[in-house]
Amino acid sequence: xxxxxxxxxxxxxxxxxxxxxxxxxxxxxxxxxxxxxxxxxxxxxxxxxxxxxxxxxxxxxxxxxxxxxxxxxxxxxxxxxxxxxxxxxxxxxxxxxxxxxxxxxxxxxxxxxxxxxxxxxxxxxxxxxxxxxxxxxxxxxxxxxxxxxxxxxxxxxxxxxxxxxxxxxxxxxxxxxxxxxxxxxxxxxxxxxxxxxxxxxxxxxxxxxxxxxxxxxxxxxxxxxxxxxxxxxxxx
Numbered sequence: 001x002x003x004x005x006x007x008x009x010x011x012x013x014x015x016x017x018x019x020x021x022x023x024x025x026x027x028x029x030x031x032x033x034x035x036x037x038x039x040x041x042x043x044x045x046x047x048x049x050x051x052x053x054x055x056x057x058x059x060x061x062x063x064x065x066x067x068x069x070x071x072x073x074x075x076x077x078x079x080x081x082x083x084x085x086x087x088x089x090x091x092x093x094x095x096x097x098x099x100x101x102x103x104x105x106x107x108x109x110x111x112x113x114x115x116x117x118x119x120x121x122x123x124x125x126x127x128x129x130x131x132x133x134x135x136x137x138x139x140x141x142x143x144x145x146x147x148x149x150x151x152x153x154x155x156x157x158x159x160x161x162x163x164x165x166x167x168x169x170x171x172x173x174x175x176x177x178x179x180x181x182x183x184x185x186x187x188x189x190x191x192x193x194x195x196x197x198x199x200x201x202x203x204x205x206x207x208x209x210x211x212x213x214x215x216x217x218x219x220x221x222x223x224x225x226x227x228x229x230x231x232x233x234x235x236x
Contacts, residue, residue, distance in 0.1 A: 004041030005067035011039040013057035027056050102144035109138025113169065122182040131185070135165050170203070177206055181218045193231040200225075209235035 014024050014035075021035040028035075028049055037043050045053055050061050063069050065085060112134030120127030139162055146154055173185050183190070184201050191198045195213070199206040200223070207219040226234065 002067055003044055006044065006064065007039045007041040009064070009067040010035075010053070010057065013059055014039075017057060019056075024056060028052055098144065102141045105137055105141030105144065107141075109134045109136070109141060112137060113165075117169070117172065117176075117185065120185075122176070122185050127185045128187075131169055132166075135162065135169070138165065174204070177218075178220060183208070191228075191231065193228055194235075196231055196235045198226065198231050198234075207234055 014021070019027075021039070022032045025032045025035045030045075030049070034045075038045055050064060054061050054064050057064075059069070113131045114134075116127045116130035116134060120130065139158055142161055143154065143158055146157055149157065170186055176182055177184050183197075184199050184206055186201060187206075188200045188202065191200070195210050197208040197211050199208070203223065205221050205223055205226075207221070208216065209219065210216045
């Protein structure tokens with residue numbers, strides 16, 4: 001499909017009908033700039049506009065797709081050729097939109113995950129919820145990008161990227177707990193007993209001793225699932 005040739009043909013037919021770009025745009029419900037872009041070969045009209053455009057210019061869709069008036073002898077041959085070209089053009093356009101949507105999902109997913117960590121306080125469980133939601137959106141975008149890969153390789157890639165992304169979030173959370181003495185965002189539960197708050201995570205435990213007091217301090221240990229009695233006596 002030769003956009004430049006089609007654009008020149010649209011311009012020629014419009015001028016033959018003694019219409020300005022503005023007048024043609026008004027009849028089709030589009031802007032004058034859109035008509036200009038068509039005639040300069042920058043882009044093509046939407047498929048839904050093909051018939052009304054041809055009606056206004058006094059040509060057939062076959063003429064439009066060929067970029068010239070088609071005589072009766074070559075009409076059928078050009079018609080079949082233009083069908084193939086139209087399908088190819090539509091497929092490329094859909095693929096272009098699909099890639100744009102995939103990129104938007106990837107960016108939105110990353111933004112949601114990172115902003116959740118920065119915006120929500122560590123004591124709130126919403127941070128972890130929005131982070132995981134962001135990772136899921138990110139994975140949907142990645143899945144769309146690699147949709148040409150065989151399903152089992154695609155599944156493995158998605159799994160590996162998901163584990164990697166979650167690993168980065170969990171490691172970032174651990175560094176924040178260790179360096180800034182803040183509650184882990186990705187925790188299984190939080191238990192308050194006496195003068196200690198206990199945070200249980202998948203890979204380690206966090207003890208906040210003498211919380212909200214002048215002598216408050218934090219301890220990070222490996223998972224040991226302490227009992228309530230052990231928690232009461234932990235900070236003594």
